[in-house]
Amino acid sequence: MSSLSAEERDRTAWEELFQDAGRVLGTSQPAARHLLVGLVREPAIGAAFLFRLSSRFHRRGWPFLSTLATRLNLAFHGCQIHCRARIGPGLLLPHPCGVVVGSGVEVGSEATLFQNVTLGTRSFLGGDYPRLGNQVMVFPNSVVIGSVRLGDGCRVGAGSVVLHDVPEGVTVAGAPAVPLGRSAGQTLSEFSRGQ
DSSP states (O other): OOOOHHHHHHOOOHHHHHHHHHHHEEEEEOOHHHHHHHHHHHHHHHHHHHHHHHHHHHHHTTTTHHHHHHHHHHHHSOOOOTTOOOSOOOBBBOOTTEEEEEEEEEETTTTTTTOOOOOEEEESOOOOOOOOOOEEEEEEOEEEESSOOTTTTEEEEOOOOOOSOOTTTTEEEEETTTEETTTTTTHHHHHHTTO
C-alpha cells in the first residue's frame, strides 16, 4: 500500500472526527458538546470514531490498542473496518451494522456506506482491493470487490455486486452491476470502454 499523503499526515484525528460528525449532525462545524452527545446517541458517529481511533493507533505502532478499538467497533456497532483501510474525512455510516471494509481499501472524502456494505478482495490471499473516489454512495446490501475503481460521485444501488470499474458520476445497480439508463445487455466493462 502506498504511504500517506501530506494531507493525510497533516489532518488530526479530531479534524477527521469533526468532519465525520458534521455529516451526521448536518453542520460543517459541530460543537464539542454536540460531538460528545453524538458519540453516545448516534451509532454513525461512534462507528466512525472507533475506526479513526484504530487507524491512528495502527499508524503509531500500537497494535493491541488498534485491535481493541476495531473489536469494540464490531461489538458496539456490528461494523468491521480494518485499521489499514484509508478513508477520507466526512465518512457517513447511517446504519453501520454489517459494514465490512478490508485492509487495502481506499475511499475518498464524503463517502456514504449504508448497512451490510462490503468493500473487499476477491480472495483470501489477494491484494486486489477497491478504490472509491470522493462523494461515493453505496446503498444497503451491496458488495464491491476486487481491484475496481469507482469514480467521484458514483452511486451503487441496493443489493448490487460491483465487479468492474465505474466511471465518475455513474449510478449502477444489479448483480452484476450495470449502469442505470443503459441497454439491459450492456455490461460495465463495455460501458467503460464506450461501446
